[in-house]
Amino acid sequence: QVQVQESGPGLVKPSQTLTLTCSVSGASISSGSYYWSWIRQPAGKGLEWIGRIYTSGSTNYNPSLKSRVSFSMDASKNQFSLQLTSVTAADTAMYYCARSSCNDGVCSVLPVDWGRGTLVTVSS
Amino acid sequence: AVQMTQSPSSLSASVGDRVTITCRASEGIRNDLGWYQQKPGRAPKLLIYDTFNLQSGVPSKFSGSGSGTDFSLTISGLQPEDFATYYCLQYYDYPLTFGGGTRLEIK
Numbered sequence: 001q002v003q004v005q006e007s008g009p010g011l012v013k014p015s016q017t018l019t020l021t022c023s024v025s026g027a028s029i030s031s032g033s034y035y036w037s038w039i040r041q042p043a044g045k046g047l048e049w050i051g052r053i054y055t056s057g058s059t060n061y062n063p064s065l066k067s068r069v070s071f072s073m074d075a076s077k078n079q080f081s082l083q084l085t086s087v088t089a090a091d092t093a094m095y096y097c098a099r100s101s102c103n104d105g106v107c108s109v110l111p112v113d114w115g116r117g118t119l120v121t122v123s124s
Numbered sequence: 125a126v127q128m129t130q131s132p133s134s135l136s137a138s139v140g141d142r143v144t145i146t147c148r149a150s151e152g153i154r155n156d157l158g159w160y161q162q163k164p165g166r167a168p169k170l171l172i173y174d175t176f177n178l179q180s181g182v183p184s185k186f187s188g189s190g191s192g193t194d195f196s197l198t199i200s201g202l203q204p205e206d207f208a209t210y211y212c213l214q215y216y217d218y219p220l221t222f223g224g225g226t227r228l229e230i231k
Contacts, residue, residue, distance in 0.1 A: 037220075046211065046222055046223075046224050046225045047160075047168065047211055047213075047222040047225075048222070049213075049219055049220040049221065049222065051219075052220075060218050060219075061219075062219040063125070063219060064219075096167055096168075103173070103174075103177070108156070108173075108174075108215055109215050109220065110156075110158050110170070110173055110213070110215045111170070111213075112170050112173075112179070114167040114168060114169075115167065116166075116167055117167055
């Protein structure tokens with residue numbers, strides 16, 4: 001069974017770059033037809049999909065963040081990462097990584113297996 | 125982007141009740157809709173995918189229906205563990221978009 005776990009700095013200063021890592025166990029991030037997503041949730045608010053990276057390394061980002069966000073994969077560590085530049089207080093949130101799944105041979109981008117999340121606070 | 129309008133935003137119900145939550149998409153999304161349950165301090169848990177398919181391990185008290193632009197999640201025989209926040213998510217088109225959430229509270 002696949003498990004994903006987020007890790008990151010916890011506290012980031014305004015205007016700096018946030019880097020989060022999602023460590024994957026129970027599956028290889030570079031095989032299969034899976035999508036690996038990042039989603040965030042400010043405290044007490046709803047969910048926002050940040051984007052996804054595919055097993056091939058192709059990416060798709062939410063236009064609301066597109067100019068500031070980038071994803072990467074490290075197959076040797078079985079991890080994928082998020083970088084968010086020029087952070088502000090509005091980026092303070094719980095950040096989740098998640099994997100999609102395939103049903104009856106049909107694979108979609110729908111996030112299925114989520115990590116527990118990592119809380120990021122942007123403050124000086 | 126496809127906008128997902130979820131209603132109601134909050135709902136009070138009693139143990140044993142049957143409740144329905146709806147999501148309306150701003151354009152047709154075929155059946156590419158999922159429902160999640162989120163409890164405080166926990167990650168969302170997928171309940172329903174492709175509008176009406178029950179995710180493995182999810183009890184049959186949860187059911188989904190709809191197509192095109194209008195979708196619903198029905199929970200039958202509410203139990204204390206069902207009181208949580210529920211979200212819909214469309215994955216027909218990028219960016220994926222969530223509904224605003226429905227907080228289900230005990231009456």
